[in-house]
Each structure stands twice: as C-alpha cells, then as structure tokens.
Amino acid sequence: MLRHRFQPGRLVAGFFLTLAGVIYAGDAGGLWDTPWFVVIPVVVGGLCTAGVVGVCTRAVHRRHGTLRAAKEGGPRADLSA
Numbered sequence: 001m002l003r004h005r006f007q008p009g010r011l012v013a014g015f016f017l018t019l020a021g022v023i024y025a026g027d028a029g030g031l032w033d034t035p036w037f038v039v040i041p042v043v044v045g046g047l048c049t050a051g052v053v054g055v056c057t058r059a060v061h062r063r064h065g066t067l068r069a070a071k072e073g074g075p076r077a078d079l080s081a
Helices: 008-028 036-072
Strands: none
Touching: 008 036
16 A cells, blocks of 8 residues: 555645535535525635645645755755755
8 A cells, every 4th residue: 555645735625625515515405595605715715725734734844854864864955946
C-alpha cells in the first residue's frame, strides 16, 4: 500500500462540499426550505478555507523538509523556486 502525506486542505474542502450536499438533500427531502443562494457562501467559504489550510500545510512540510535535510548533512534544497 502506498503511503502519502496527510492533506488537511482536501479534508476541509470535502467537509464543506458534503455540508452543501446535506443542505440540498434536506431541502429536497422536505425537512427545511433552503433558498438557492445559501449554499454559495458555504461552498466559497469552504474552498477558501481549504486553500488557506493547504498553503499552511505546504509551508510546514517545506520547512520540515529543509530542516531534515540540514540535520542529515545533505544538500539543502533551494526553496526560492
């Protein structure tokens, strides 16, 4: 089984898109009335939050990768590119 890094940005995006689906499913099922424009802020806000979380996660992974390479005595990666 291939292992990969945990990507919390995708988890946040999935949560907000699932929430939008639940909102529409509740409206379709007759549990509540949801105006069409209510889901737009949920989706946009969720995607923006996921983007911020993804950028923060990438910054942390880059920082730890640079520190790990420096501790091992290997060549330090150029992060300016």
